[in-house]
Amino acid sequence: MDTLKFIITLSFVFFSCEKAATEESKAVASDSTRWIDSDLPIRLKIASDYAAGPELTAITDSAAEWTTAVENKLQFFTMAGSTPNKEYANLAEYNDSEMGVYKLNTWSSELPSTALAVTQLFGFQNEAGGVVISHADILMNEETYTFSTDADDSFNYDFETVMLHELGHFIGLSHSSFSESSVMIPSISLTDSNRVATDLDRANVAYNYELVTSYTNSLVAGNSAVAIHASIESEEEDPTGVNQGQMEKDDFGQVRILIHLMASGECIHEVNGKVVGSHKVDLHSKRTLNTK
Secondary structure, eight states: OHHHHHHHHHHHHHHHHHHHHHHHHTTSOTTOEEOOGGGOSEEEEEEHHHHTSHHHHHHHHHHHHHHHHTTTSSOOEEEEEEEOOOOOSSGGGGOSSOEEEEEESSOOTTSOTTEEEEEEEEEEEOTTSOEEEEEEEEEEETTTOOEESOTTOSSSEEHHHHHHHHHHHHTTBOOOOTTSOOTTSSOOOTTOEEOSOOHHHHHHHHHHTTOOOTTGGGOOTTSSOOBHHHHHHTOSOOSSOTTSSSOOOOTTSOEEEEEEEESSSEEEEEETTEEEEEEEOOOOOOOOEEOO
16 A cells, blocks of 8 residues: 555656646747756855865856856856765766766766866756756866866866856857857867857857847847757757757656767767767867956
């Protein structure tokens, strides 16, 4: 009797969660990958390996920059203290009760060794293709690469540049093309330092969250893939076909999106662990200084 009661209760909980996720997913535009406003600000945890050093300032400044980008009409992040550094063997395990920035001293075997960093998103997709993000984490590849908080250091990757880029993915932004002035271009070189959102970035995030700001009209329709889902759909390569219409879901109805910031000259997009597209990128850009 107790077992039957448990099964009925579990079924009700699953149905309730699924229904809630469906209702939430209807709250976003069809081309948007984003958090719903009521889930903001995101309580961001910082790995203990970063929480006592200059990296904490870089993360805090990068998080604040995205709020500044929308003229403080939404606060995207609040710093929620430190958390033990997590290095899960299975990437799906990061979908836990904490959303964080983690320093991986041992890089996951599920990820290419040439990735500088990865933002992993979990969410629910509506019928029109929009995705409501429910969980996200940033993983930094500190096993293979070295990062610096000094904007003038041209021998290590700029930590704050990478963090601003990854936090852009965290709130749903995709990669911009190299022809655009944006912190969301798909790769950086050792000499790049981009610590401030550009006008295009400000326009993109305002569009994605349906906000009217001073930069709203500077977004040229069709010139930039704003949402991650839109970017995945526009990839030339699609070996699995999962990005046509509805994305493949896990047993709980969630989609899982990973976007790798690569140092090898290739950007790879994955949904639920399957590669859905890739494109070559130029790692030999001229030095860009865009600092506060």
